[in-house]
Amino acid sequence: MSFLPYAVAVWLFIVGLYGVVSSRHMVRTILSLAVVQSATYVLLLAIGYRSGGQAPIVADIPPTTTLVDPVVQVLVLTDVVIEATVTALLLALVVQAHKRFGSVDPNDLRPLRD
Amino acid sequence: MTVLQIVALVAVAAGGGAVALATDPLRQTLLLGVFGLALVFLFFAFQAPDVALSEIVVGTIGLPLIILAALRKISEQERTRQRDEDRP
Amino acid sequence: MSRRARLWLFGVAGPGLAAVLVIGFRGLPAFGHYHGVYGLVVNGVELSMRHATDYVTALNFDLRAFDTLGEEYILFASVLGVTLLLRVMREEDEEFSAAGRGLDGSSDAVRLLALVLVPLLVALGVYIVLHGALTPGGGFQGGLVLAAAPAALILAGRYLELKILAPSWAMESAEGIGAAGYALLGLGGLIFASVYFRNFLPAGNPGQLLSAGFMPLNSIAVGLEVMGAFLIVWTAFLDQALLIRRRSLEAR
Numbered sequence: 330m331s332f333l334p335y336a337v338a339v340w341l342f343i344v345g346l347y348g349v350v351s352s353r354h355m356v357r358t359i360l361s362l363a364v365v366q367s368a369t370y371v372l373l374l375a376i377g378y379r380s381g382g383q384a385p386i387v388a389d390i391p392p393t394t395t396l397v398d399p400v401v402q403v404l405v406l407t408d409v410v411i412e413a414t415v416t417a418l419l420l421a422l423v424v425q426a427h428k429r430f431g432s433v434d435p436n437d438l439r440p441l442r443d
Numbered sequence: 444m445t446v447l448q449i450v451a452l453v454a455v456a457a458g459g460g461a462v463a464l465a466t467d468p469l470r471q472t473l474l475l476g477v478f479g480l481a482l483v484f485l486f487f488a489f490q491a492p493d494v495a496l497s498e499i500v501v502g503t504i505g506l507p508l509i510i511l512a513a514l515r516k517i518s519e520q521e522r523t524r525q526r527d528e529d530r531p
Numbered sequence: 532m533s534r535r536a537r538l539w540l541f542g543v544a545g546p547g548l549a550a551v552l553v554i555g556f557r558g559l560p561a562f563g564h565y566h567g568v569y570g571l572v573v574n575g576v577e578l579s580m581r582h583a584t585d586y587v588t589a590l591n592f593d594l595r596a597f598d599t600l601g602e603e604y605i606l607f608a609s610v611l612g613v614t615l616l617l618r619v620m621r622e623e624d625e626e627f628s629a630a631g632r633g634l635d636g637s638s639d640a641v642r643l644l645a646l647v648l649v650p651l652l653v654a655l656g657v658y659i660v661l662h663g664a665l666t667p668g669g670g671f672q673g674g675l676v677l678a679a680a681p682a683a684l685i686l687a688g689r690y691l692e693l694k695i696l697a698p699s700w701a702m703e704s705a706e707g708i709g710a711a712g713y714a715l716l717g718l719g720g721l722i723f724a725s726v727y728f729r730n731f732l733p734a735g736n737p738g739q740l741l742s743a744g745f746m747p748l749n750s751i752a753v754g755l756e757v758m759g760a761f762l763i764v765w766t767a768f769l770d771q772a773l774l775i776r777r778r779s780l781e782a783r
Contacts, residue, residue: 360471
Protein backbone atom coordinates (compact mmCIF):
# COMPACT_ATOMS: atom_id res chain seq x y z
CA MET A 330 0.00 0.00 0.00
CA SER A 331 2.88 2.39 0.56
CA PHE A 332 3.81 1.91 -3.12
CA LEU A 333 0.48 3.41 -4.24
CA PRO A 334 1.71 7.00 -4.95
CA TYR A 335 4.53 5.72 -7.15
CA ALA A 336 2.15 3.30 -8.89
CA VAL A 337 -0.25 6.17 -9.61
CA ALA A 338 2.65 8.21 -11.04
CA VAL A 339 3.65 5.33 -13.36
CA TRP A 340 0.01 4.82 -14.42
CA LEU A 341 -0.49 8.51 -15.23
CA PHE A 342 2.73 8.58 -17.24
CA ILE A 343 1.89 5.49 -19.29
CA VAL A 344 -1.75 6.36 -19.93
CA GLY A 345 -0.85 9.95 -20.84
CA LEU A 346 1.79 8.68 -23.24
CA TYR A 347 -0.79 6.38 -24.80
CA GLY A 348 -3.09 9.37 -25.27
CA VAL A 349 -0.28 11.28 -27.00
CA VAL A 350 0.59 8.37 -29.30
CA SER A 351 -2.90 7.37 -30.30
CA SER A 352 -4.66 10.67 -30.88
CA ARG A 353 -5.97 11.88 -34.23
CA HIS A 354 -6.56 15.47 -33.13
CA MET A 355 -3.64 17.65 -32.14
CA VAL A 356 -5.50 19.30 -29.26
CA ARG A 357 -6.05 15.83 -27.77
CA THR A 358 -2.29 15.26 -27.95
CA ILE A 359 -1.64 18.44 -25.98
CA LEU A 360 -4.16 17.63 -23.28
CA SER A 361 -2.71 14.15 -22.83
CA LEU A 362 0.66 15.85 -22.38
CA ALA A 363 -0.85 17.65 -19.39
CA VAL A 364 -1.63 14.25 -17.85
CA VAL A 365 1.99 13.16 -18.34
CA GLN A 366 3.16 16.31 -16.57
CA SER A 367 0.89 15.68 -13.61
CA ALA A 368 2.61 12.30 -13.17
CA THR A 369 5.80 14.19 -12.26
CA TYR A 370 3.91 16.32 -9.75
CA VAL A 371 2.58 13.26 -7.95
CA LEU A 372 6.02 11.65 -7.92
CA LEU A 373 7.81 14.71 -6.54
CA LEU A 374 5.30 15.31 -3.79
CA ALA A 375 5.31 11.64 -2.83
CA ILE A 376 9.09 11.73 -2.43
CA GLY A 377 9.00 14.74 -0.15
CA TYR A 378 6.27 13.54 2.20
CA ARG A 379 7.11 12.64 5.80
CA SER A 380 4.74 10.58 7.92
CA GLY A 381 2.94 12.80 10.37
CA GLY A 382 4.43 15.90 8.79
CA GLN A 383 2.67 19.22 8.58
CA ALA A 384 2.71 21.79 5.79
CA PRO A 385 5.96 23.80 5.90
CA ILE A 386 4.32 27.00 7.16
CA VAL A 387 5.09 27.93 10.75
CA ALA A 388 2.91 31.00 11.13
CA ASP A 389 0.81 29.32 13.78
CA ILE A 390 2.55 26.09 14.82
CA PRO A 391 5.76 25.79 16.84
CA PRO A 392 8.77 25.62 14.50
CA THR A 393 9.95 22.32 15.94
CA THR A 394 7.09 20.19 14.62
CA THR A 395 7.78 17.65 11.89
CA LEU A 396 7.38 19.32 8.51
CA VAL A 397 7.27 17.87 5.02
CA ASP A 398 10.01 18.74 2.59
CA PRO A 399 9.52 22.24 1.11
CA VAL A 400 12.08 21.92 -1.70
CA VAL A 401 9.98 19.60 -3.88
CA GLN A 402 6.98 21.86 -3.37
CA VAL A 403 8.94 24.75 -4.85
CA LEU A 404 9.69 22.69 -7.96
CA VAL A 405 6.07 21.61 -8.46
CA LEU A 406 4.71 25.09 -7.74
CA THR A 407 6.61 26.87 -10.48
CA ASP A 408 6.10 23.94 -12.83
CA VAL A 409 2.29 24.17 -12.60
CA VAL A 410 2.33 27.77 -13.80
CA ILE A 411 4.92 27.13 -16.51
CA GLU A 412 2.89 24.17 -17.81
CA ALA A 413 -0.07 26.44 -18.52
CA THR A 414 2.04 28.86 -20.55
CA VAL A 415 3.85 26.18 -22.53
CA THR A 416 0.50 24.54 -23.30
CA ALA A 417 -0.67 27.92 -24.57
CA LEU A 418 2.35 28.07 -26.89
CA LEU A 419 1.60 24.58 -28.23
CA LEU A 420 -2.04 25.47 -28.81
CA ALA A 421 -1.01 28.61 -30.70
CA LEU A 422 1.10 26.36 -32.92
CA VAL A 423 -1.91 24.09 -33.51
CA VAL A 424 -4.12 27.04 -34.46
CA GLN A 425 -1.57 28.31 -36.95
CA ALA A 426 -1.00 24.82 -38.35
CA HIS A 427 -4.72 24.49 -38.92
CA LYS A 428 -4.77 27.79 -40.75
CA ARG A 429 -1.94 26.65 -42.97
CA PHE A 430 -2.70 23.01 -43.62
CA GLY A 431 -6.44 22.89 -43.02
CA SER A 432 -6.29 19.86 -40.76
CA VAL A 433 -5.66 19.01 -37.12
CA ASP A 434 -4.63 15.45 -37.81
CA PRO A 435 -0.96 14.90 -36.96
CA ASN A 436 -0.57 12.70 -40.03
CA ASP A 437 -1.57 15.51 -42.36
CA LEU A 438 1.23 17.87 -41.44
CA ARG A 439 3.69 18.38 -44.26
CA PRO A 440 7.07 20.09 -44.28
CA LEU A 441 6.82 23.80 -44.86
CA ARG A 442 8.69 24.02 -48.12
CA ASP A 443 5.59 23.52 -50.31
CA MET B 444 -0.97 6.63 4.61
CA THR B 445 -4.25 8.15 5.60
CA VAL B 446 -7.56 7.25 4.01
CA LEU B 447 -7.78 10.76 2.57
CA GLN B 448 -4.56 10.26 0.64
CA ILE B 449 -5.66 6.89 -0.69
CA VAL B 450 -8.99 8.32 -1.89
CA ALA B 451 -7.19 11.28 -3.50
CA LEU B 452 -4.72 9.01 -5.29
CA VAL B 453 -7.48 6.79 -6.66
CA ALA B 454 -9.44 9.86 -7.84
CA VAL B 455 -6.35 11.24 -9.59
CA ALA B 456 -5.64 7.91 -11.29
CA ALA B 457 -9.23 7.61 -12.50
CA GLY B 458 -9.30 11.23 -13.68
CA GLY B 459 -6.02 10.89 -15.55
CA GLY B 460 -7.23 7.77 -17.30
CA ALA B 461 -10.46 9.49 -18.28
CA VAL B 462 -8.69 12.54 -19.72
CA ALA B 463 -6.19 10.55 -21.76
CA LEU B 464 -8.74 8.09 -23.13
CA ALA B 465 -11.50 10.54 -24.01
CA THR B 466 -12.34 10.87 -27.68
CA ASP B 467 -13.72 14.38 -28.15
CA PRO B 468 -11.48 17.39 -27.35
CA LEU B 469 -14.35 19.38 -25.87
CA ARG B 470 -15.26 16.57 -23.50
CA GLN B 471 -11.60 16.21 -22.66
CA THR B 472 -11.42 19.88 -21.64
CA LEU B 473 -14.20 19.49 -19.10
CA LEU B 474 -12.61 16.29 -17.80
CA LEU B 475 -9.33 18.20 -17.48
CA GLY B 476 -11.06 20.70 -15.20
CA VAL B 477 -12.32 17.89 -12.97
CA PHE B 478 -8.89 16.23 -13.05
CA GLY B 479 -7.39 19.53 -11.89
CA LEU B 480 -9.75 19.57 -8.92
CA ALA B 481 -8.77 15.99 -8.04
CA LEU B 482 -5.12 17.07 -8.17
CA VAL B 483 -5.90 19.97 -5.81
CA PHE B 484 -7.45 17.50 -3.39
CA LEU B 485 -4.32 15.36 -3.62
CA PHE B 486 -2.00 18.31 -3.05
CA PHE B 487 -3.90 19.29 0.09
CA ALA B 488 -3.74 15.70 1.33
CA PHE B 489 0.04 15.75 0.82
CA GLN B 490 0.38 18.91 2.96
CA ALA B 491 1.24 21.26 0.09
CA PRO B 492 -1.11 24.29 0.23
CA ASP B 493 1.00 26.58 -1.97
CA VAL B 494 1.00 24.09 -4.80
CA ALA B 495 -2.76 23.51 -4.40
CA LEU B 496 -3.40 27.28 -4.66
CA SER B 497 -1.69 27.61 -8.02
CA GLU B 498 -3.23 24.41 -9.37
CA ILE B 499 -6.72 25.67 -8.47
CA VAL B 500 -6.40 28.75 -10.63
CA VAL B 501 -4.52 27.09 -13.47
CA GLY B 502 -6.76 24.04 -13.65
CA THR B 503 -10.10 25.84 -13.56
CA ILE B 504 -9.50 29.03 -15.55
CA GLY B 505 -5.93 29.10 -16.82
CA LEU B 506 -5.97 26.06 -19.06
CA PRO B 507 -9.67 25.63 -19.99
CA LEU B 508 -10.01 29.23 -21.19
CA ILE B 509 -7.12 28.86 -23.61
CA ILE B 510 -8.22 25.44 -24.84
CA LEU B 511 -11.83 26.50 -25.41
CA ALA B 512 -10.74 29.59 -27.33
CA ALA B 513 -8.41 27.50 -29.51
CA LEU B 514 -11.11 24.88 -30.18
CA ARG B 515 -13.58 27.56 -31.13
CA LYS B 516 -11.12 29.17 -33.52
CA ILE B 517 -10.44 25.80 -35.15
CA SER B 518 -14.11 24.99 -35.65
CA GLU B 519 -14.73 28.48 -37.03
CA GLN B 520 -11.94 28.04 -39.56
CA GLU B 521 -13.41 24.68 -40.55
CA ARG B 522 -16.74 26.33 -41.22
CA THR B 523 -15.15 29.11 -43.28
CA ARG B 524 -13.24 26.63 -45.36
CA GLN B 525 -16.37 24.52 -45.95
CA ARG B 526 -18.22 27.64 -47.04
CA ASP B 527 -15.44 28.66 -49.41
CA GLU B 528 -15.29 25.19 -50.91
CA ASP B 529 -19.04 24.96 -51.43
CA ARG B 530 -19.05 28.26 -53.25
CA PRO B 531 -19.41 27.69 -56.99
CA MET C 532 5.10 7.33 -39.09
CA SER C 533 1.52 6.18 -39.44
CA ARG C 534 -0.77 5.86 -36.48
CA ARG C 535 -0.77 2.06 -36.68
CA ALA C 536 3.03 1.94 -36.60
CA ARG C 537 3.03 4.32 -33.64
CA LEU C 538 0.60 2.12 -31.75
CA TRP C 539 2.64 -1.00 -32.46
CA LEU C 540 5.80 0.71 -31.22
CA PHE C 541 3.98 1.82 -28.09
CA GLY C 542 2.63 -1.65 -27.53
CA VAL C 543 6.19 -2.96 -27.43
CA ALA C 544 7.89 -0.09 -25.62
CA GLY C 545 5.14 0.88 -23.18
CA PRO C 546 5.17 -2.20 -20.95
CA GLY C 547 8.97 -2.12 -21.01
CA LEU C 548 8.96 1.48 -19.83
CA ALA C 549 6.40 0.68 -17.12
CA ALA C 550 8.49 -2.24 -15.89
CA VAL C 551 11.66 -0.13 -15.76
CA LEU C 552 9.85 2.63 -13.87
CA VAL C 553 8.38 0.24 -11.32
CA ILE C 554 11.73 -1.42 -10.71
CA GLY C 555 13.35 2.00 -10.33
CA PHE C 556 10.73 3.29 -7.93
CA ARG C 557 11.08 0.21 -5.76
CA GLY C 558 14.54 1.52 -4.88
CA LEU C 559 13.17 4.77 -3.49
CA PRO C 560 12.63 5.15 0.27
CA ALA C 561 9.17 4.01 1.31
CA PHE C 562 6.43 6.60 1.20
CA GLY C 563 6.65 8.76 4.31
CA HIS C 564 10.28 8.02 5.14
CA TYR C 565 12.01 11.04 3.76
CA HIS C 566 15.80 10.82 3.86
CA GLY C 567 16.89 14.03 2.16
CA VAL C 568 19.20 16.36 4.01
CA TYR C 569 18.48 19.64 2.23
CA GLY C 570 14.85 19.78 3.38
CA LEU C 571 15.75 19.05 6.99
CA VAL C 572 18.38 21.77 7.01
CA VAL C 573 15.99 24.30 5.50
CA ASN C 574 13.28 23.45 8.01
CA GLY C 575 15.76 23.90 10.82
CA VAL C 576 17.40 27.21 10.00
CA GLU C 577 14.90 29.06 7.81
CA LEU C 578 13.03 30.87 10.56
CA SER C 579 16.14 32.07 12.35
CA MET C 580 17.97 33.05 9.18
CA ARG C 581 15.32 34.91 7.23
CA HIS C 582 12.39 35.41 9.64
CA ALA C 583 9.94 34.13 7.05
CA THR C 584 7.18 31.81 8.21
CA ASP C 585 6.27 30.35 4.79
CA TYR C 586 9.21 28.13 3.90
CA VAL C 587 8.05 27.38 0.37
CA THR C 588 7.93 31.06 -0.64
CA ALA C 589 11.19 31.70 1.18
CA LEU C 590 12.85 28.97 -0.86
CA ASN C 591 11.27 30.24 -4.03
CA PHE C 592 12.25 33.88 -3.68
CA ASP C 593 15.35 33.84 -1.52
CA LEU C 594 17.23 30.60 -1.07
CA ARG C 595 16.58 29.40 -4.62
CA ALA C 596 15.87 32.75 -6.20
CA PHE C 597 18.12 32.03 -9.16
CA ASP C 598 15.96 29.07 -10.24
CA THR C 599 12.89 31.29 -10.09
CA LEU C 600 14.66 33.75 -12.39
CA GLY C 601 15.03 30.97 -14.95
CA GLU C 602 11.41 29.89 -14.59
CA GLU C 603 10.23 33.45 -14.96
CA TYR C 604 12.06 33.79 -18.22
CA ILE C 605 10.57 30.54 -19.51
CA LEU C 606 7.20 32.20 -18.90
CA PHE C 607 8.34 35.35 -20.69
CA ALA C 608 9.65 33.44 -23.71
CA SER C 609 6.47 31.36 -24.04
CA VAL C 610 4.30 34.49 -23.98
CA LEU C 611 6.58 36.03 -26.60
CA GLY C 612 6.06 32.96 -28.78
CA VAL C 613 2.28 33.07 -28.35
CA THR C 614 1.98 36.74 -29.30
CA LEU C 615 4.24 36.19 -32.30
CA LEU C 616 2.24 33.21 -33.55
CA LEU C 617 -1.20 34.75 -33.02
CA ARG C 618 -0.63 38.18 -34.50
CA VAL C 619 -2.97 39.54 -37.19
CA MET C 620 -1.70 38.31 -40.55
CA ARG C 621 -1.80 40.01 -43.92
CA GLU C 622 -5.00 38.38 -45.11
CA GLU C 623 -6.93 38.97 -41.91
CA ASP C 624 -8.99 41.76 -40.40
CA GLU C 625 -9.81 42.65 -36.85
CA GLU C 626 -13.54 43.32 -36.71
CA PHE C 627 -14.87 44.90 -33.59
CA SER C 628 -18.47 44.41 -34.62
CA ALA C 629 -18.01 40.68 -34.28
CA ALA C 630 -16.98 41.01 -30.66
CA GLY C 631 -18.97 39.12 -28.11
CA ARG C 632 -20.54 36.91 -30.73
CA GLY C 633 -21.64 33.80 -28.99
CA LEU C 634 -20.89 35.22 -25.57
CA ASP C 635 -24.17 37.09 -25.13
CA GLY C 636 -27.07 35.24 -23.65
CA SER C 637 -25.82 34.98 -20.09
CA SER C 638 -28.49 35.82 -17.54
CA ASP C 639 -28.58 38.93 -15.39
CA ALA C 640 -27.68 36.94 -12.27
CA VAL C 641 -24.42 35.78 -13.86
CA ARG C 642 -23.61 39.31 -14.94
CA LEU C 643 -24.19 40.67 -11.43
CA LEU C 644 -22.04 37.93 -9.98
CA ALA C 645 -19.25 38.76 -12.41
CA LEU C 646 -19.47 42.45 -11.50
CA VAL C 647 -19.12 41.61 -7.81
CA LEU C 648 -16.29 39.16 -8.46
CA VAL C 649 -13.95 41.65 -10.14
CA PRO C 650 -13.08 43.83 -7.09
CA LEU C 651 -13.12 40.82 -4.76
CA LEU C 652 -10.57 39.00 -6.88
CA VAL C 653 -8.36 42.07 -7.13
CA ALA C 654 -8.34 42.45 -3.35
CA LEU C 655 -7.70 38.73 -2.82
CA GLY C 656 -4.90 38.73 -5.39
CA VAL C 657 -3.14 41.73 -3.83
CA TYR C 658 -3.44 40.12 -0.39
CA ILE C 659 -1.99 36.81 -1.57
CA VAL C 660 0.93 38.52 -3.33
CA LEU C 661 1.91 40.74 -0.42
CA HIS C 662 1.64 38.07 2.28
CA GLY C 663 3.73 35.56 0.36
CA ALA C 664 6.40 35.23 3.00
CA LEU C 665 3.93 34.75 5.86
CA THR C 666 1.06 32.50 4.74
CA PRO C 667 0.49 30.20 1.74
CA GLY C 668 0.74 32.39 -1.29
CA GLY C 669 3.33 34.40 -3.10
CA GLY C 670 3.90 35.90 -6.50
CA PHE C 671 2.82 32.98 -8.69
CA GLN C 672 -0.48 32.25 -6.97
CA GLY C 673 -1.39 35.87 -6.36
CA GLY C 674 -0.53 36.89 -9.91
CA LEU C 675 -2.85 34.19 -11.25
CA VAL C 676 -5.72 35.40 -9.04
CA LEU C 677 -5.09 38.98 -10.17
CA ALA C 678 -5.22 37.85 -13.79
CA ALA C 679 -8.51 36.08 -13.11
CA ALA C 680 -10.15 39.33 -12.01
CA PRO C 681 -10.66 40.91 -15.46
CA ALA C 682 -11.31 37.44 -16.86
CA ALA C 683 -14.48 37.35 -14.76
CA LEU C 684 -15.88 39.84 -17.26
CA ILE C 685 -15.95 37.03 -19.80
CA LEU C 686 -18.53 35.39 -17.56
CA ALA C 687 -20.67 38.45 -18.06
CA GLY C 688 -20.31 38.14 -21.82
CA ARG C 689 -18.40 41.38 -22.26
CA TYR C 690 -15.14 40.79 -24.04
CA LEU C 691 -14.44 44.33 -25.23
CA GLU C 692 -14.81 45.64 -21.68
CA LEU C 693 -12.06 43.25 -20.67
CA LYS C 694 -9.83 44.95 -23.18
CA ILE C 695 -10.74 48.30 -21.62
CA LEU C 696 -10.16 47.12 -18.04
CA ALA C 697 -6.89 45.38 -18.88
CA PRO C 698 -5.52 47.22 -21.94
CA SER C 699 -2.68 45.58 -23.79
CA TRP C 700 -0.19 48.40 -23.20
CA ALA C 701 -0.72 48.08 -19.43
CA MET C 702 -0.40 44.30 -19.43
CA GLU C 703 2.74 44.36 -21.54
CA SER C 704 4.28 47.01 -19.29
CA ALA C 705 3.36 44.99 -16.19
CA GLU C 706 5.01 41.91 -17.59
CA GLY C 707 8.14 43.80 -18.58
CA ILE C 708 8.41 45.59 -15.26
CA GLY C 709 7.97 42.32 -13.39
CA ALA C 710 10.61 40.46 -15.34
CA ALA C 711 13.14 43.28 -15.28
CA GLY C 712 12.38 44.14 -11.66
CA TYR C 713 13.14 40.63 -10.51
CA ALA C 714 16.54 40.61 -12.22
CA LEU C 715 17.29 44.08 -10.86
CA LEU C 716 16.53 42.94 -7.30
CA GLY C 717 19.13 40.27 -7.75
CA LEU C 718 21.50 42.96 -8.93
CA GLY C 719 20.69 44.84 -5.73
CA GLY C 720 21.94 41.83 -3.84
CA LEU C 721 25.14 42.02 -5.86
CA ILE C 722 25.59 45.73 -5.15
CA PHE C 723 24.68 45.84 -1.48
CA ALA C 724 25.68 42.43 -0.23
CA SER C 725 28.29 41.33 -2.82
CA VAL C 726 26.41 38.16 -3.82
CA TYR C 727 23.83 38.04 -6.63
CA PHE C 728 20.38 37.54 -5.05
CA ARG C 729 21.66 37.76 -1.47
CA ASN C 730 18.92 39.15 0.71
CA PHE C 731 20.02 42.70 1.39
CA LEU C 732 17.04 44.24 3.19
CA PRO C 733 16.64 43.91 6.98
CA ALA C 734 14.88 40.78 8.12
CA GLY C 735 12.42 42.34 10.58
CA ASN C 736 10.12 40.43 12.95
CA PRO C 737 8.68 37.14 11.74
CA GLY C 738 4.96 37.46 11.14
CA GLN C 739 4.87 41.10 10.20
CA LEU C 740 4.21 42.32 6.69
CA LEU C 741 7.51 44.18 6.27
CA SER C 742 9.79 41.32 7.17
CA ALA C 743 11.93 38.65 5.52
CA GLY C 744 14.08 41.08 3.61
CA PHE C 745 13.30 41.56 -0.06
CA MET C 746 10.83 38.70 -0.37
CA PRO C 747 7.74 40.95 -0.59
CA LEU C 748 9.41 42.91 -3.39
CA ASN C 749 10.27 39.72 -5.26
CA SER C 750 6.69 38.58 -4.78
CA ILE C 751 5.34 41.79 -6.26
CA ALA C 752 7.66 41.55 -9.27
CA VAL C 753 6.69 37.95 -10.00
CA GLY C 754 3.01 38.71 -9.37
CA LEU C 755 3.07 41.54 -11.90
CA GLU C 756 4.78 39.36 -14.45
CA VAL C 757 2.44 36.39 -14.08
CA MET C 758 -0.63 38.62 -14.22
CA GLY C 759 0.61 40.39 -17.36
CA ALA C 760 1.63 37.11 -18.98
CA PHE C 761 -1.69 35.36 -18.51
CA LEU C 762 -3.79 38.34 -19.58
CA ILE C 763 -1.68 38.73 -22.74
CA VAL C 764 -2.11 35.05 -23.58
CA TRP C 765 -5.87 35.08 -22.93
CA THR C 766 -6.49 38.19 -25.00
CA ALA C 767 -4.35 36.79 -27.84
CA PHE C 768 -6.44 33.59 -27.98
CA LEU C 769 -9.78 35.34 -27.51
CA ASP C 770 -8.92 37.89 -30.19
CA GLN C 771 -8.33 35.02 -32.59
CA ALA C 772 -11.54 33.29 -31.59
CA LEU C 773 -13.85 36.32 -31.52
CA LEU C 774 -12.42 39.25 -33.45
CA ILE C 775 -10.02 38.25 -36.19
CA ARG C 776 -11.53 36.99 -39.41
CA ARG C 777 -10.03 36.12 -42.72
CA ARG C 778 -11.05 38.54 -45.41
CA SER C 779 -13.83 36.95 -47.46
CA LEU C 780 -13.13 35.90 -51.03
CA GLU C 781 -15.05 38.79 -52.62
CA ALA C 782 -13.06 41.43 -50.81
CA ARG C 783 -9.66 39.96 -51.73
